[in-house]
Every structure is written in C-alpha cells, then in structure tokens.
Amino acid sequence: PAPEMSRYLDPHESLLKLLRALSDAGYKVGPLPSSSEELLGWMKKGGRNIPALAPGEMAELLAEGRPVLVSQKRYVEWYERELPEAARAAVEKVHGPPPGRFMATQRDGVRYIVLPCIRLGNVVLAPQPDRGSLQDRDLVHSRTEPPPHNYLAFYWWLQEEFGAHAVVHFGTHGSDFYLPGKEIFLA
Numbered sequence: 001p002a003p004e005m006s007r008y009l010d011p012h013e014s015l016l017k018l019l020r021a022l023s024d025a026g027y028k029v030g031p032l033p034s035s036s037e038e039l040l041g042w043m044k045k046g047g048r049n050i051p052a053l054a055p056g057e058m059a060e061l062l063a064e065g066r067p068v069l070v071s072q073k074r075y076v077e078w079y080e081r082e083l084p085e086a087a088r089a090a091v092e093k094v095h096g097p098p099p100g101r102f103m104a105t106q107r108d109g110v111r112y113i114v115l116p117c118i119r120l121g122n123v124v125l126a127p128q129p130d131r132g133s134l135q136d137r138d139l140v141h142s143r144t145e146p147p148p149h150n151y152l153a154f155y156w157w158l159q160e161e162f163g164a165h166a167v168v169h170f171g172t173h174g175s176d177f178y179l180p181g182k183e184i185f186l187a
Helices: 011-024 036-046 055-064 072-082 085-095 149-162
Strands: 068-071 104-107 110-115 118-120 123-125
Touching (some): 011 036, 036 055, 036 118, 055 110, 085 149, 110 149
Antiparallel strands (some): 104 110, 118 123
16 A cells, blocks of 8 residues: 555455454454455455446345345334334334335235345355435434434344344444444443
C-alpha cells in the first residue's frame, strides 16, 4: 500500500489474518481464500446486502452466493416467541408483516428471508443487515426506528440455528448498539 495509506486499517487483509490465526490455533475455519482480494471477491459474490431496488442483484446472490434462507414460518416462530405484541406492532407499522419487503424471496410458494453470508467451517462472515430498505445511513443510528424483519432474523438465526458463541463486528461498530432499548449495553 501507499505510505500514506499504511496507517489505516485494511479490513480485508486484517480479517484474513485473523481467520488464518484462528485456523492455526485449531479452530475449524476454512476453506480460506488465498488473498485478501479473493476474500473481497467472495464477499461481493455472496456476503453483501442487496438494496430493495435491485431485484437483479438479489437473483444473482441467490444463484451464485450461498445465502441462508429462513422460511417465513420459522421466522414467525422466533418473532412471536421473542417479541412482545407491542414490539411486533411497532415493527409491522414500519416494515409490514413478516417476512418484510426487502431481503426476501419466494421459492415454490414459500416466502423466505435472505441472509447473505460466507460459511467457513465454524465461522460465518456476514454483513450486518441494513436497518432500512434503501440502506439509509440515518437509520443505522436511530434509537426509535424498530429493526426490520431481516435484521431480527439474522440475529435469531445466529443464535438458534448456527449456534454462534460470539459475534464480532469487524471494521466498525454494529448498529445493534443503537436499537431501541439498547442505549447502554448489549443484553
């Protein structure tokens, strides 16, 4: 890198170094990309959020990536179990009923929430879901706007299905710090 750039974090190279260190320490991580450029390519192909106004990109992600598909039925089970009725009403007032209006697809008559991710053994690389359909930066720090269905589904999937032992927001802080009711610490 150019000398003036050497003082900045290179997130892709740093992430690859972390993944290699985990692998060297005996964690089930892999297969690993051979370079940070290859990792970035993987992320562009299968580990990115898709704006609501880009249906062609969603079709590409579904065809070429390997996203997790959470069925509407499974999501509603989590949603009704985890959120009180008032919280569900707030989510639906803004984002509509499950599965929501974005990061969703339908296959063979079944509706799904699409969670882009890259699985590397016991590690999942995934973008934090956007808080709005247009990737609105103002929503990232909103303390009043409820999260959309795909956002909720992502964290419930990590907990319920993937069985994550840790979540690391790599590169920047996560927007979960700004969710309504999370003004102090994560629960």
